[in-house]
Every structure is written in C-alpha cells, then in structure tokens.
Amino acid sequence: DIQMTQSPSSLSASVGDRVTITCRASQIIGTHFNWYHQKPGKAPKLLIYDASSLQSGVPSRFSGSGSGTDFTLTISSLQPEDFGTYYCQQSYIAPRTFGQGTNVELK
C-alpha cells in the first residue's frame, strides 16, 4: 500500500493566518492526489483534486500544489469555518489511502 504522511498532525492558528499543510506519499503518484476537509460529525468535503484543481464552490483562499511524492495545501487567510481536520488521499493505485489527518484548531 502507498503510505500517506501528513505534517503537522495538528496546529493552532488564528483567523486570518496563512496555514500550510504538507503530505508525502511513500512512492511517486504523479498528481493522482486530493485534499478533503472534515468537520466533527460530518462527511469529508472535497477541496482540491488532481493536486491543484479547486473543486467547484470551494473558496479561492484554498490552493494545492505538488506532484510526485510531495504535496501542499495552503489556506491563504484562515476563516472560522475552516477549522476541523484535513486529509490527503492518493488515487494512483488501489487501495486508495488517506493521510492520518491534520487537525486545525483555533488558537
């Protein structure tokens, strides 16, 4: 299986902060890579697909970059509704695997 490792595992930030989350794949996956946001008690929501494409309806403060094994999610100005857990996911080969999650909390 391809292992996906996110960092940090958690972070504290304030509204308006620039936030960066990274994800590393255990082997090259091209851009077969997605980011999701999950709030407690809810299903994950797709933010970024193909490593850098913004899903329809997602605010432009979210952006993704990377290819190969190293990927980054950036939130340019954190908003109150952005708190929760972020997951990366690879779809290069089955089984599809997710990172362990990054919990973004209010400072």
Place this chain on the structure above:
Amino acid sequence: QVPLQESGPGLVKPSETLSLTCTVSGGSVSSEGYFWNWIRQPPGKGLEWIGYVSYIGSTTYNPSLKSRVTISLDTSKNQFSLKLNSVTAADTAVYFCARFYQLLTSYPFDYWGQGTLVTVSS
C-alpha cells in the same frame, strides 16, 4: 442536496454480517464512468477505503478486507450495498458511501453520504 444516503442496522453482533445500503438520488448508479465506494472511519480515527463497485458492476476491494467484503449494485433501486462478514469490535466505525467519476484523473470522492455509525457489540 445530498444525493447519497446510507441506511442499515446501527448495531451488529460479533461474528455476524454487517449490511448497509446506499441510495443514490442525484443520478443513476449505472451512468457511465461513475464508481460507488464505501469508506469507514473508526471513532476518533482516520479514513479507510473499503472498496468500490463500478457502473457496470465490477468491483475492487481493499486487500486488508477483501476476504470479508462484498459490494454490489442494484440498478432497479438505484442503490449499492456493502456486506462485511465475521465482524469484530474493530469493525465499529462510521461508514460512508461516496462516488468518484472516472474522467477526473485523480478520481476524487466528490459526493459523500452523511455517514452511519455501526457498532459491533453483543
């Protein structure tokens, strides 16, 4: 609009079979290019992909669960289902159904059900 909805028992006894259904209301399960997935999340933990059934009924499963899992399509009811047999407490989780579309190269899960908690306990 929530086009996917899970249903099924919330409590299953150890060694028995977990059975869930996902009803799709936002389109046909046999529409070309769509793949219908089950994903689970143990309480307080991360996400685990279980497997999928394609619009033509072909399946792919996570090897870690393959010996116990069956995912199938019911086009007459516009549903797909999950069966996981010989369950243990380790199978206690929120189970999500989700879809991806083949024409997007990263096959993102763009629509999810709200999730249903299944507890394995006697």
